[in-house]
Amino acid sequence: MSDAPETKSAAEERLEELKNRRAWAEELGGADAVERHHARGRLTIRERIGHLIDKGSFHEVGKLTGNGKYDENNEVTGVTPAPYVMGLAEIDGRPIAVGGEDFTVRGGTSWGARRRKGGQGGFVEDLAHEYRIPLVNLIDGAGGTVTSLKSRGHSVFPGIFGFERSVELLGEVPVVAAVMGTAAGGPAGRAILSHFSIMVEGTSQVFAAGPPVVKRSLGQEIDKDDLGGVQVAVETSGTIHNAAKDEDDAFRQIRQFLSYMPQNVWELPPRGATDDPVDRCEEGLRKIIPEKRTRAYDMRKLIEMVVDRDSMFEIQPGYGKAVIVTMARLNGYPVGVIANNPMIYGGAMDAKAARKQIHFMELCDNFHIPVIFLVDVPGFMVGLAAEKEGALREGMRAVYTAGKMRVPTFTLVIRKCYGMAGMATCNKNGVDMKVAWPSAEWGSLPIEGGVAAAFRREIEAAEDPAAKEKEIEAELRPFASPFRTAEAFEVEDIIDPIETRPFFCKFVELAYARLKHSLGPQSRAGVQP
Amino acid sequence: MARLEVKSEVTGTVWKIEKSVGDSVAEFDDIMILESMKMEIPAPSPADGKVVEILVEEGVAVEEGQVLAIVES
Numbered sequence: 001m002s003d004a005p006e007t008k009s010a011a012e013e014r015l016e017e018l019k020n021r022r023a024w025a026e027e028l029g030g031a032d033a034v035e036r037h038h039a040r041g042r043l044t045i046r047e048r049i050g051h052l053i054d055k056g057s058f059h060e061v062g063k064l065t066g067n068g069k070y071d072e073n074n075e076v077t078g079v080t081p082a083p084y085v086m087g088l089a090e091i092d093g094r095p096i097a098v099g100g101e102d103f104t105v106r107g108g109t110s111w112g113a114r115r116r117k118g119g120q121g122g123f124v125e126d127l128a129h130e131y132r133i134p135l136v137n138l139i140d141g142a143g144g145t146v147t148s149l150k151s152r153g154h155s156v157f158p159g160i161f162g163f164e165r166s167v168e169l170l171g172e173v174p175v176v177a178a179v180m181g182t183a184a185g186g187p188a189g190r191a192i193l194s195h196f197s198i199m200v201e202g203t204s205q206v207f208a209a210g211p212p213v214v215k216r217s218l219g220q221e222i223d224k225d226d227l228g229g230v231q232v233a234v235e236t237s238g239t240i241h242n243a244a245k246d247e248d249d250a251f252r253q254i255r256q257f258l259s260y261m262p263q264n265v266w267e268l269p270p271r272g273a274t275d276d277p278v279d280r281c282e283e284g285l286r287k288i289i290p291e292k293r294t295r296a297y298d299m300r301k302l303i304e305m306v307v308d309r310d311s312m313f314e315i316q317p318g319y320g321k322a323v324i325v326t327m328a329r330l331n332g333y334p335v336g337v338i339a340n341n342p343m344i345y346g347g348a349m350d351a352k353a354a355r356k357q358i359h360f361m362e363l364c365d366n367f368h369i370p371v372i373f374l375v376d377v378p379g380f381m382v383g384l385a386a387e388k389e390g391a392l393r394e395g396m397r398a399v400y401t402a403g404k405m406r407v408p409t410f411t412l413v414i415r416k417c418y419g420m421a422g423m424a425t426c427n428k429n430g431v432d433m434k435v436a437w438p439s440a441e442w443g444s445l446p447i448e449g450g451v452a453a454a455f456r457r458e459i460e461a462a463e464d465p466a467a468k469e470k471e472i473e474a475e476l477r478p479f480a481s482p483f484r485t486a487e488a489f490e491v492e493d494i495i496d497p498i499e500t501r502p503f504f505c506k507f508v509e510l511a512y513a514r515l516k517h518s519l520g521p522q523s524r525a526g527v528q529p
Numbered sequence: 530m531a532r533l534e535v536k537s538e539v540t541g542t543v544w545k546i547e548k549s550v551g552d553s554v555a556e557f558d559d560i561m562i563l564e565s566m567k568m569e570i571p572a573p574s575p576a577d578g579k580v581v582e583i584l585v586e587e588g589v590a591v592e593e594g595q596v597l598a599i600v601e602s
Contacts, residue, residue: 295569298557321538344538346568378566448567 017076024079025063029104037104041203043247045085045102048138048180052251053098057090061127062117083108083141084117086124088131091255094263094270095131099124100138103181108141116161120186125165132264134174136254139191140181166193171366171521174261178250179204179240182224184213195363196257196315197240198250199230206233206240238319238355256313260327260334262367265521268512269334269369276308278331278505285497289415289439296342299324302414303337303374306330306501312337315360320352322381325360327369331505333512336364338425339374342415349421350381354394357424358401365405366522370511372504373425376415378446396529398424404526406518408432408511410504413482413491417442431514433507435493437500440482447473447480533575535598537591541565546587548598552580560598563591578602 008016028034028044037044043051049058066081083106086099099118101108116122119141128135149155169175170193177194179187183206191197191206199206207228214220214227226232230243244250262269282305288297303312307328314326322344326337338357340347349357364371380386380395402409402424411426413436422442426434436442443450451472452459462468478484486494495503544564548554559571560580574580582599585591 292569294567296571342568343570346566346570348566378568382566 021064021076021079025066025081028081028102029083029106033104042103042140042181044104045100045138045140048100048247048251049085049087049089049098051248052136052138052254053089053091053096054093058087058098059089060085060087062086062123065117081105082117084119084122084124086118086122086127088127088133091134091258094133094258096134096136096258097124097127097131098136098138100180101141101187103140108181108187119161120163120190121161121165125169128169128173128175129165132173132266134176134258134261134263135169136258137175137177137190137194139177139179139183139187141183141187163189163193166190170195171265173264174258174367176254176257178244178254179206180247180250182206182210182228184208184210184228192239195261195366196242196254198242198244198253199233199240200244200247200250201230203247205229234316235318238316238352241316241319243318253313257315257327260313260329260369265366265368266519268515268519269367271332271512272308272311272329272334274308274311274329274332276311276331279502281498281501282306283498285500288497289437293415293441296346298343299339299341299347299374299376299414303328303339306374306504307335307337308332316356320350320354320356322347322350322353323357325356330372330501330508333508334369335504335508336360336369336371337374338371340377340425342376345381346378347376347416348378348381349391349395349398349424350386351389351391351394353381354391354398354424357398358394361398361401361405365407368407368515368519370407370508370515371405371409372508373409373411375411375413375417375422375425377418377421377425378416379419379421393529395421395424400529402427406522408507408514410435410507410511412436412495412500412504413440413442415439415441416446418446419444431511433493434491435495435503436482436486436491437497438482438494439497440494441480442482442485443480447476451476531576531602532581533578533600533602534596535560535572535575535600537563537572537593537595537597539563539565539570540591540593541570542590543585543587543597544569546583546585548580548583550580550583554578554580554600560600561585572597574600576600576602 066079068076069078071077083102085102089096089098118124175194177191177197179191179199183191188206205224205228211224233239234243285305288302311329312326322341324339324341328335328337381391405427409432411434455472459465459468485491541563544562546561548560554574556576557573559573561572563570578600581601585597
C-alpha cells in the first residue's frame with residue numbers, strides 16, 4: 001500500500017463534499033448574522049429546535065438545500081442555506097415534524113425555489129400529514145419579499161403556494177405555532193392556522209402588516225410592540241393563544257400542550273402517569289361556594305381540587321376571562337375543562353369568552369378529548385357594550401358548537417346555569433351526563449328580575465310593590481330547588497361536592513373506552529350562525 | 530420590596546373596602562369587594578405584603594383594569 005498515490009479517491013472526495021455541505025448548513029447565515037441574532041436575545045432556529053425536542057432526536061430533512069457558490073472550475077466553495085430548517089424529531093419519545101424560518105438568512109424571508117421546505121405548502125407539512133404526527137412551526141419570518149420579484153421574473157398569485165395543506169392538517173394532527181420573532185403577512189396567518197399558538201413577551205410581534213405599511217396606509221405612527229405585542233395579540237384580540245416569558249418557556253408550554261394531544265385524530269389521547277388517588281375527596285370543595293349566592297369565588301382553586309395534581313394547562317388565560325378553559329388529567333386521562341369564572345362579571349358570557357370556548361370545544365372534539373363543564377353562568381353578558389361586540393351572536397355560536405360536539409361531555413352545575421349561555425355548557429348526545437351540586441340553581445332566567453318582569457302588573461297594583469315582589473319570589477323559590485329537577489330526571493344526579501373527583505374519574509374512564517370505537521376525522525356540515 | 534398593583538377585573542362599583550393602609554395581607558386576602566352584574570367580586574392581594582395605598586372609596590365607579598390599591602411585597 002506504501003506506493004499508493006496520496007490523492008483521495010473520488011468516493012472520498014464525495015464524502016468530504018457531503019461533510020462540507022453539512023457544515024455549511026450548520027453555519028446558518030454566518031457567524032456575524034448569528035451574533036446579531038443572539039444580541040437581540042433570540043436563539044437561532046437550530047438552537048430553538050434543540051431546546052424544544054428530546055435531546056439528540058432531530059433528524060433533519062433538506063439540510064443540503066440552499067444557494068451554492070462555485071468557482072471557475074465548478075467546484076463548490078460554499079452554500080448559503082435555505083432560510084428554513086426542518087425535519088423529524090421527538091417530544092417525550094413521540095415523533096413530531098418541526099421546522100422554522102432561519103432569521104439569520106435574509107431575515108427568514110420566503111424561499112424562492114419551487115419546492116419549499118416550510119411555510120405555506122412546505123414539505124414539513126407533508127411530513128406531518130403523511131406520517132400523521134403533530135407539527136410544530138417555529139415562526140420567525142417576514143413572509144413574501146419583493147426582492148424575489150426580479151429573480152423569479154413574475155409576481156406570485158396569492159394562494160398558488162397556499163394554505164390548503166395547513167387547512168387540511170387542522171382536521172388531522174395537532175398543529176402548534178410559536179411566533180418567535182416578528183411575523184407579518186403569510187407567517188402571521190400561518191401562526192393562526194394552528195390548534196395552539198404562542199408568542200414570546202417582548203421579542204415577538206404578530207400583525208397583518210407592520211409599522212411601515214401602517215404608516216403608509218393610515219398615517220399612524222406606531223411601535224411594532226404596541227401594534228402586535230402580547231398586550232394586543234394575546235390579551236386584547238386573542239389572535240395568539242398564550243404568552244411565554246421567554247423562548248424556553250414557549251418550548252415548555254408547547255411540550256405540555258402536546259402531552260395532552262393524541263398523535264392524530266385516528267388515535268386516542270395518551271394516558272399520563274399520575275399518583276393522585278382517584279378517591280381523593282377534598283373537604284375544601286364543600287366550603288368553596290359562599291353561602292351568599294351573589295358572592296364570587298375562585299373557580300381555578302375548585303378545578304385544582306378536582307383534577308390530577310399539577311395537571312392543569314390553561315389556554316388563553318389572558319383573554320375572554322369570563323370563562324376558563326384548561327387541559328387537565330383525571331386518573332391520567334386527558335380532559336378539557338370549561339369553567340365559568342364568577343370573578344369576571346359573575347361569569348356572564350361575552351363575545352370573547354364565547355370565542356375562546358368555541359375554539360376549545362372544537363379542539364377537544366376534533367382530538368377526542370372528553371370535555372368537562374363546570375357551570376356557573378348567569379347568562380349572556382348584557383349592556384350596550386356587549387350588544388355592540390355581538391355577544392349574543394358569538395354566544396349562540398357557542399351554543400351551536402356545543403350542540404355539534406360528538407366527544408363525550410360531562411356537565412356539572414356548580415351554581416348558576418341560566419338561559420342560552422347555560423345551553424352552551426352541555427349537549428344531550430348519547431352518554432353525556434348532567435349532574436349538579438346541591439348549590440345549583442337554573443332556569444331560563446333567575447327568579448330575581450324574572451319575577452319583576454313576569455308579574456309586573458300584579459306588583460305595580462300592590463300597595464307595597466317591593467314587598468309584593470319579595471312575596472312572589474319567596475313563593476317561587478322552593479320550586480327552584482335542584483332536587484325538584486332531579487325528581488323529574490332532568491338532571492341525572494346531584495352529588496356531594498367531595499364526590500366530584502371520583503365521579504369524573506369513573507366516567508372519563510368509560511368515555512375513553514367508548515372513544516376507541518369512534519376515532520377518525522370529523523365530517524363538518526352546516527353553517528355556524 | 531416590590532409595589533404591586535391590585536387591579537379591578539371588572540367595570541362596577543366599590544362596595545366594601547375591607548383593608549386599610551398599613552394592614553398586613555396574605556396572598557388572596559380580599560382587599561375590597563366590588564359590585565358588578567349584581568355580584569360581589571373580591572379584589573384579592575396578589576402577594577403576601579402590606580397595603581400601602583388605597584386609591585378608591587366605597588361607592589365609586591371603577592373601570593376594568595383600574596388600579597384599586599397598592600400592596601408592597
